[in-house]
Amino acid sequence: MTGKVWALVCAGALVAGLAGCSSSDGADAGGKVTLTYAYWDEENQGAAMRKITEEFTKAHPDIEVKLQFTPNKEYWTKLQTAAAGGTAPDVFWMNGPRIGLYASQGALLPLSDRIAKDKLDLGKYPKSLVDLYTLDGKQYGIPKDFDTIGLWYNKDLFDAAGVKYPDASWTWDDVRDAAKRLTDPAKGVHGIGAMAWSQELYYNTIFQAGGHVISEDKKKSGYDDPATIEGLKFWKDLLDRKLSPTVQQMTDNDPIEMFKSGKLAMWYDGSYDAAQYNKTEGLNADVAPLPAGPKGKATVIHGLANVIYAKTEHPEQAWEFLKFLGSEQANRIQAESGAVIPAYEGLQDSWVKSMPKLNLQAFIDQLPDARPYPVSKNTAAWARPETDAITKAFSDGQDVEAIAREFAATMNAALSQEK
Amino acid sequence: MSTLGRAVAAEAAARPATRRRLRDRDWVWGYAMIAPLVLGLGLFYLWPVAQSVYYSFTEWTLFGDATWIGLRNYEQVLTDPANLRALRNTFVYGGLSLLGIPLSIAVAALLGTRGLKLVSLYRTLYFLPVVTMPAAVAMIWTWLYNGDYGLVNYLLSLVGVEGTSWIANPSTALYALVAVGVWTQVGYNAVIFMAGLQAIPRHLYEAASIDGAGRVRQFFRVTLPLLSPSVFFVSVLSVINGLQMFDLVYLMLRRGNPAREETQTIVSLFFSRAFEEGAKGYAAAMAVVLMAITLVLTVVQFRVQKRWVHYA
Numbered sequence: 001m002t003g004k005v006w007a008l009v010c011a012g013a014l015v016a017g018l019a020g021c022s023s024s025d026g027a028d029a030g031g032k033v034t035l036t037y038a039y040w041d042e043e044n045q046g047a048a049m050r051k052i053t054e055e056f057t058k059a060h061p062d063i064e065v066k067l068q069f070t071p072n073k074e075y076w077t078k079l080q081t082a083a084a085g086g087t088a089p090d091v092f093w094m095n096g097p098r099i100g101l102y103a104s105q106g107a108l109l110p111l112s113d114r115i116a117k118d119k120l121d122l123g124k125y126p127k128s129l130v131d132l133y134t135l136d137g138k139q140y141g142i143p144k145d146f147d148t149i150g151l152w153y154n155k156d157l158f159d160a161a162g163v164k165y166p167d168a169s170w171t172w173d174d175v176r177d178a179a180k181r182l183t184d185p186a187k188g189v190h191g192i193g194a195m196a197w198s199q200e201l202y203y204n205t206i207f208q209a210g211g212h213v214i215s216e217d218k219k220k221s222g223y224d225d226p227a228t229i230e231g232l233k234f235w236k237d238l239l240d241r242k243l244s245p246t247v248q249q250m251t252d253n254d255p256i257e258m259f260k261s262g263k264l265a266m267w268y269d270g271s272y273d274a275a276q277y278n279k280t281e282g283l284n285a286d287v288a289p290l291p292a293g294p295k296g297k298a299t300v301i302h303g304l305a306n307v308i309y310a311k312t313e314h315p316e317q318a319w320e321f322l323k324f325l326g327s328e329q330a331n332r333i334q335a336e337s338g339a340v341i342p343a344y345e346g347l348q349d350s351w352v353k354s355m356p357k358l359n360l361q362a363f364i365d366q367l368p369d370a371r372p373y374p375v376s377k378n379t380a381a382w383a384r385p386e387t388d389a390i391t392k393a394f395s396d397g398q399d400v401e402a403i404a405r406e407f408a409a410t411m412n413a414a415l416s417q418e419k
Numbered sequence: 420m421s422t423l424g425r426a427v428a429a430e431a432a433a434r435p436a437t438r439r440r441l442r443d444r445d446w447v448w449g450y451a452m453i454a455p456l457v458l459g460l461g462l463f464y465l466w467p468v469a470q471s472v473y474y475s476f477t478e479w480t481l482f483g484d485a486t487w488i489g490l491r492n493y494e495q496v497l498t499d500p501a502n503l504r505a506l507r508n509t510f511v512y513g514g515l516s517l518l519g520i521p522l523s524i525a526v527a528a529l530l531g532t533r534g535l536k537l538v539s540l541y542r543t544l545y546f547l548p549v550v551t552m553p554a555a556v557a558m559i560w561t562w563l564y565n566g567d568y569g570l571v572n573y574l575l576s577l578v579g580v581e582g583t584s585w586i587a588n589p590s591t592a593l594y595a596l597v598a599v600g601v602w603t604q605v606g607y608n609a610v611i612f613m614a615g616l617q618a619i620p621r622h623l624y625e626a627a628s629i630d631g632a633g634r635v636r637q638f639f640r641v642t643l644p645l646l647s648p649s650v651f652f653v654s655v656l657s658v659i660n661g662l663q664m665f666d667l668v669y670l671m672l673r674r675g676n677p678a679r680e681e682t683q684t685i686v687s688l689f690f691s692r693a694f695e696e697g698a699k700g701y702a703a704a705m706a707v708v709l710m711a712i713t714l715v716l717t718v719v720q721f722r723v724q725k726r727w728v729h730y731a
Contacts, residue, residue: 077694101697105481196675251676269530367515379694388679392613395589395677 017283027352028092031062033317034242038068038092040075041339044275046236048337052330056321082109083309090312091321091364094141094305096132096372097379102307103135104377109308110138114319117310120326124345128372129303142326143343145334147271148363148370149204151175157182157189157265162214166266168365170291171206172234175266179243192266193255194235194244196391198383200372201268203300213374214415221382223404230292232393236400247394259285271363275338278355283404289362303343382414435668468710471703479700492704502705506679507690509709512684513661513716519601520653523608524646528608531616546606553603557670560599561586586671592678596667604660608653615649616642647728655720662713665690685709 039049046069053065068089070078076098082088083102094102102108115122122130124144133141151166158165161182179191184246195201206213211228214221221368238244238267245258259267260280268290269277277285290299294299306325308318324330332342341363352360389407393400468485475492496502531540548556563570563583566584575582585595619642627637643650665686670678685705 080694080697082480105484107482188532245676246584247675248584248587249566252561252569252584253567254673337662378697381698384691384695387675389675391675392680 002222010318012400018049020115025111032064032138033062033147033314034064034319035091035312035314035318036066036068036089037321038070038075038079038089040068040070040072040093041073044272044339045334045337048334048339051333051337052325055329055333056324057293059324060317060320063320080227086311088311090307090314090318091191091203091306091308091325093144094133096302096375097383099133099140099305099307100375100379100417103138103140106141107310108309109312109315109318110140111142111308111319111322112137112139115139116209117325120323123327124328124342126301126303126367128301128370129343131303132194132303132372132375133307141307142322143324144304144306145301145340145343146301147341148366149200149268149270149290150299150362150366151290152259152267152277152285154259154262154265155286157262165286166288166291168289168362169382170288172205172293173293175291176243179238179266180241183243185242188263190245190258190264191243192238193258193264194238194247194267194389194394195250195255196247196386196394198234198390199302201233201301203237203374204268204290204298205234207298207300207371207391208290208295210293210295214376214411218376219415221408221415223408223411227295229401229404232318232390232400232404236394239375239394246396247391248396262319271360272339274355274360274363278338278358280314286357286359287362288359297366297369298367298371299366300373301367302373323347333338377418378414381413381417385410403411426618438526459714468559474700475704475707477700477703479698481699488700492701493708496704496708497703501680501683501688502542502685505590505683505685506712508593508682509662509664509686510685511593511601512660512664515594515597516600516604516657517654518597519604519608519657520650522601523605523653524612524650526605527609527612527616528642545609545677548603549606551603553666554670556599556603557667560595561671564595587676587678588680589678589681592672592676596664596671596682599667599671600661600664604657608657611649611653612646615646619645644729648730651720651724651728657715658716658720659713662709662716 017397037049037053039045049067054069059148075093079088079092088107093106100106112262114120120141120142129143129146132202133139142386151170153166155165156180160185163178163181166178175192178218182191203213206222206228209227211225211231212222213228226287227392235244239246244255245263246249250258253263255264255267255278256273259269260262260277260283262283274287277283277287290297306322308315308322314320322384326344328344328347331342331347332350334340335342335347335350336354338351341348341351348364352364354360377397387405391411392398462544467713474485476487476489478492479485479486490515508568526545529535530545535541561625562568564585566572566582566587570580571585572582586592612707624637627641632640638652663686664684668687668689672682686709689702689705689709691703692698
């Protein structure tokens, strides 16, 4: 019975809450407008986001920006539900895998006309990022930041094993040799972590082996390409030779934490995690460009964009805010916080200098070899099965080639349903 | 007709009238009392159910445009191997959650033992998991199950058994999650069984012992039959709870867990489809199928109860 009473109380609260939501706003008459800005990374970027909105309000006293933080795990479900109900935030963060779906279903405001009218120069941002947020010739987002992947290494473990630090000349063979010499089962130390993480690990080696995840026209999976499978086998081989902890061990113990605590000597990870490695006490680590594979160098590049909700009540004010978010001033604030590499041209240097003890230049130097994060219109429909399949393939005693080919069929089926 | 007769007749005629008036007022009050609940049920349970059924016949794009596609979702739901695997896992959860019943009866019996010291402490300890947030439960058990540093493996190592990564190992993950589910339910079920045990008249035991029945025989001949209504109630709830298994799967399985396929339930798959992949119409069809399965199993349980449930 009490359960039911509580259910009613909660239901009542919900109704009151809804009423509260819908009764807000309507302040247009007074000239003052409140925009909502949603993001998902409070730990690394919250401070910079607050500083940016403060600066914006200084220049636009009649526009107030309310920040809305949601942890990444819930961000997309919440946004999707809000967008379906017509109450999404006015401006929010967007990523590559989701842009196709959101833009094609009319949830985002097309920006091309406004960009042309205000003569906004998109040449100030990396082209691959501008393209990532272009759909059917229309621009939907202004790039916010970008990230590439690097080879992180624990200097103390390298010194102890007498292995030379990695540099730009390294190849897959160097990684394998080093991993072998760095692995010390007695101390529970592994040379490298071979986890089934796409962006940080296997997408990079797929590109380095000359493979592809999805075809240029986004219609076919690349997982039945022998070169793609070779890129996966790089990791499988390290796992089979026990130079990496098993996938199960890294499920129980987050490999990022293992690297931080000196259990992994090498670890592929993005520029976005630099800040946490920088501030981990007792960790003497640095970063190098990713080693080259049989078909040369490659790294995944991805970046976020700021977008405007199609049904926002204040499109003009939201556009003003978006322009500011893409401005040099806002990007400089992001750069100095060290959290992410700003998208704006010429500001990468201030990010590199934000953590002087790390060789962050390694992330920037890789830009000429960078490959865009593979996406299609509805990336989510195959991304989850992909993670499951590759995870399975990396587990003990599994045949990576068979699983990759089987997944190619699954992915092709998902792609064929896209319109 | 005499005066008296008229008076009686008048009274007789009046009586039902007053009674009806009284009854009318009762009805008003009665409805007023249950109105919040009925409204709540209608608004937050029945209406969504009706909507789900409707949307299960549509293709619902991410932001709300639903187009009618008839039975196509159901065709896919019933043929997708991922769903069949999830269905099998769901049945395992539902079935194994019945294992909690004998355990709960034992706990209830022990807690009801006369002269037991610290009884309220024990009751609190057993009931604690019921009121603990699932997120906290999941976090603690994730640590306990850790393959390298977990307490479970440490305890096993004391008796010379080598453990595993319980929730990252495809052959153990499902059972590890069931164990947590049962663990959280034992306290709740035990409360129901304790109430059931207390309702059994003491004189039946006296009579049984005079007839020469030992404790074991008393348990099977007196306790269990008279406890059967509680067992029935708990088993219906356990099966429904098991079929709706979601929170532990969602909370305990991290990104890149190789046991995901083996632990996926209908509800967790529903969540992926609806909220991660954006196939809401398809997901609605899954929900309707699960509802039908739950309904059938519950009806079967109610039918079968006549054979074994004794209402004193």
